[in-house]
Amino acid sequence: xxxxxxxxxxxxxxxxxxxxxxxxxxxxATYFSLSASFFTDVRVIAVVxxxxxxxxxxxxxxxxxxxxxxxxxxxxxxxxxxxxxxxLNEAKTHNTELNVFGSFQPKIPDAYRDSxxxxxxxxxxxxxxxxxxxxxxxxxxxxxxMNYWIKDHKPALLEVLRGLDILLINDTExxxxxxxxxxxxxxxxxxxxxxxxxVVKHGEYGATAFFGHDGVAAKTFRAPAxxxxxxxxxxxAGDSFAGGFFGYLASQKELTPGAFRRAMFYGSVMGSFxxxxxxxxxxxxxxxxxxxxxxxxxxxxxHLD
Amino acid sequence: xxxxxxxxxxxxxxxxxxxxxxxxxxxxATYFSLSASFFTDVRVIAVVxxxxxxxxxxxxxxxxxxxxxxxxxxxxxxxxxxxxxxxLNEAKTHNTELNVFGSFQPKIPDAYRDSxxxxxxxxxxxxxxxxxxxxxxxxxxxxxxMNYWIKDHKPALLEVLRGLDILLINDTExxxxxxxxxxxxxxxxxxxxxxxxxVVKHGEYGATAFFGHDGVAAKTFRAPAxxxxxxxxxxxAGDSFAGGFFGYLASQKELTPGAFRRAMFYGSVMGSFxxxxxxxxxxxxxxxxxxxxxxxxxxxxxHLD
Numbered sequence: 001x002x003x004x005x006x007x008x009x010x011x012x013x014x015x016x017x018x019x020x021x022x023x024x025x026x027x028x029a030t031y032f033s034l035s036a037s038f039f040t041d042v043r044v045i046a047v048v049x050x051x052x053x054x055x056x057x058x059x060x061x062x063x064x065x066x067x068x069x070x071x072x073x074x075x076x077x078x079x080x081x082x083x084x085x086x087x088l089n090e091a092k093t094h095n096t097e098l099n100v101f102g103s104f105q106p107k108i109p110d111a112y113r114d115s116x117x118x119x120x121x122x123x124x125x126x127x128x129x130x131x132x133x134x135x136x137x138x139x140x141x142x143x144x145x146m147n148y149w150i151k152d153h154k155p156a157l158l159e160v161l162r163g164l165d166i167l168l169i170n171d172t173e174x175x176x177x178x179x180x181x182x183x184x185x186x187x188x189x190x191x192x193x194x195x196x197x198x199v200v201k202h203g204e205y206g207a208t209a210f211f212g213h214d215g216v217a218a219k220t221f222r223a224p225a226x227x228x229x230x231x232x233x234x235x236x237a238g239d240s241f242a243g244g245f246f247g248y249l250a251s252q253k254e255l256t257p258g259a260f261r262r263a264m265f266y267g268s269v270m271g272s273f274x275x276x277x278x279x280x281x282x283x284x285x286x287x288x289x290x291x292x293x294x295x296x297x298x299x300x301x302x303h304l305d
Numbered sequence: 306x307x308x309x310x311x312x313x314x315x316x317x318x319x320x321x322x323x324x325x326x327x328x329x330x331x332x333x334a335t336y337f338s339l340s341a342s343f344f345t346d347v348r349v350i351a352v353v354x355x356x357x358x359x360x361x362x363x364x365x366x367x368x369x370x371x372x373x374x375x376x377x378x379x380x381x382x383x384x385x386x387x388x389x390x391x392x393l394n395e396a397k398t399h400n401t402e403l404n405v406f407g408s409f410q411p412k413i414p415d416a417y418r419d420s421x422x423x424x425x426x427x428x429x430x431x432x433x434x435x436x437x438x439x440x441x442x443x444x445x446x447x448x449x450x451m452n453y454w455i456k457d458h459k460p461a462l463l464e465v466l467r468g469l470d471i472l473l474i475n476d477t478e479x480x481x482x483x484x485x486x487x488x489x490x491x492x493x494x495x496x497x498x499x500x501x502x503x504v505v506k507h508g509e510y511g512a513t514a515f516f517g518h519d520g521v522a523a524k525t526f527r528a529p530a531x532x533x534x535x536x537x538x539x540x541x542a543g544d545s546f547a548g549g550f551f552g553y554l555a556s557q558k559e560l561t562p563g564a565f566r567r568a569m570f571y572g573s574v575m576g577s578f579x580x581x582x583x584x585x586x587x588x589x590x591x592x593x594x595x596x597x598x599x600x601x602x603x604x605x606x607x608h609l610d
Contacts, residue, residue, distance in 0.1 A: 182533075182536075183509070183532060185535075187532075205510035205511070206510070208532060219605055219606070221606060221607070222532075222607055227488060227489045227492075227513060227515075229487070230487065230490075231487075261609050299609065300524055301524070301527050302529075302607045302608070303607070303608055303609070304566050304567060304570065304604065304608070
């Protein structure tokens with residue numbers, strides 16, 4: 001089943017202990033859709049500027065991603081500059097230029113309206129809510145957010161959470177959103193805000209899925225991350241996780257507890273590839289065979305037999 | 306097969322968000338042996354003072370632990386006072402009184418000499434090495450250490466590492482010992498220092514086992530920790546992990562890769578119990594049935610099927 005994703009398509013300048021790259025193709029919707037495209041049809045809603053050219057478009061085309069919902073505006077695309085020199089787990093932002101993204105008004109192409117899955121990547125919760133309301137018939141809605149929206153835009157965010165089936169955030173965001181420093185208690189509090197499932201991403205330690213009482217009848221599940229020899233660029237790891245997770249779910253006929261577990265593994269697998277090279281490079285050259293090999297590595301890493 | 310463990314038997318005064326307890330029975334060798342006693346015979350080498358009385362002795366007796374190697378000296382037992390008020394993952398030490406432990410000279414009872422497993426709990430590496438050399442015929446030797454010995458007693462520690470089969474330490478200690486901030490690279494460097502297996506404990510995220518080239522033919526394995534609603538007292542979690550891990554190994558006829566995986570799970574299981582109450586309380590009243598139930602919970606938490 002097709003996924004529609006709304007979020008940023010951007011350029012990133014990134015510095016890590018492995019080096020520096022200027023103006024890589026980036027943005028949450030980009031990483032998400034490249035990652036999800038290995039599992040299902042993906043349709044993107046975003047806005048870009050005149051600096052978004054054939055090279056960037058080709059990255060989406062090569063993965064068969066529907067970009068009719070990417071609006072081309074006059075001006076420059078969203079730009080982010082950051083580094084991970086001291087801590088690979090946390091980006092230090094040096095510069096953010098919203099550019100055309102500052103006045104983004106998501107428009108949903110008619111061809112997207114039969115999408116059964118909707119992913120609200122990390123953008124202003126007011127926009128997330130608008131897209132959610134414009135697509136009332138989707139079967140499953142997942143979303144992401146970040147500390148900035150939790151801290152300064154909580155009322156708008158809480159309205160989004162009420163309309164979400166699945167929320168994917170990290171440890172710090174979970175505890176901040178709940179105002180509770182115990183992860184299990186915080187997870188339960190977040191599940192009371194609306195989502196039926198909460199995926200908490202632990203960075204190099206993997207991710208845990210918590211389920212609410214009215215959610216799928218599934219038990220708490222923890223997927224590992226692959227212990228990696230070298231992390232070249234952590235940018236987009238969380239969005240790639242979300243793409244693998246939600247893309248796999250959208251490819252399933254039935255959303256059984258087992259499907260959610262395998263989806264957690266595929267999320268972790270896609271995150272582990274994303275960080276191996278700068279920007280979207282690794283995802284752009286990835287093959288489905290590599291994904292399956294790594295899935296089995298994850299199984300070997302965690303299974304007793 | 307029997308395990309001999311050398312380490313501290315102590316009194317701890319502990320403050321956590323859940324409350325405060327004065328002079329609980331504590332010490333690495335205490336937690337280790339209580340935990341390991343659910344799987345195999347355990348023999349302790351330690352020194353205590355006149356404040357170690359019938360109540361403390363009873364805790365060991367109830368679990369059938371051989372305490373003939375606990376020397377009774379005049380003076381007071383090792384005493385530690387610490388708190389976890391700001392961070393449950395890291396103790397803040399308020400007071401350490403070595404007391405009789407300051408002049409500890411481990412003596413190995415003849416009845417311990419046929420032990421096939423030896424555990425060197427976190428004490429001065431000079432003492433660890435002395436015990437190791439006095440028991441040359443053991444089949445498997447594991448040990449623990451801490452940042453203090455890594456930082457200020459590295460030459461002595463490196464000699465201990467050369468005689469170890471298995472080292473159990475945490476993330477920070479692994480990176481500090483290797484002088485490398487990437488866990489996988491650090492683990493490989495530590496494996497080059499002697500141990501054939503390295504168990505890195507990640508606190509609330511579980512633990513990872515790394516194997517050297519000349520170690521058991523086993524692949525990297527990650528055991529989870531149980532997401533816990535409440536951590537009452539983290540003291541002794543690592544020693545309880547070591548006890549469950551090494552105790553289970555000692556109970557096995559053959560040290561297969563599968564046995565090491567299950568041992569990682571049992572370690573994590575025992576750590577999860579230890580933190581549920583202050584001091585050794587939870588371990589003292591634990592049953593083997595509870596251990597097996599939780600083992601299955603860990604399997605459900607991580608296994609796809």
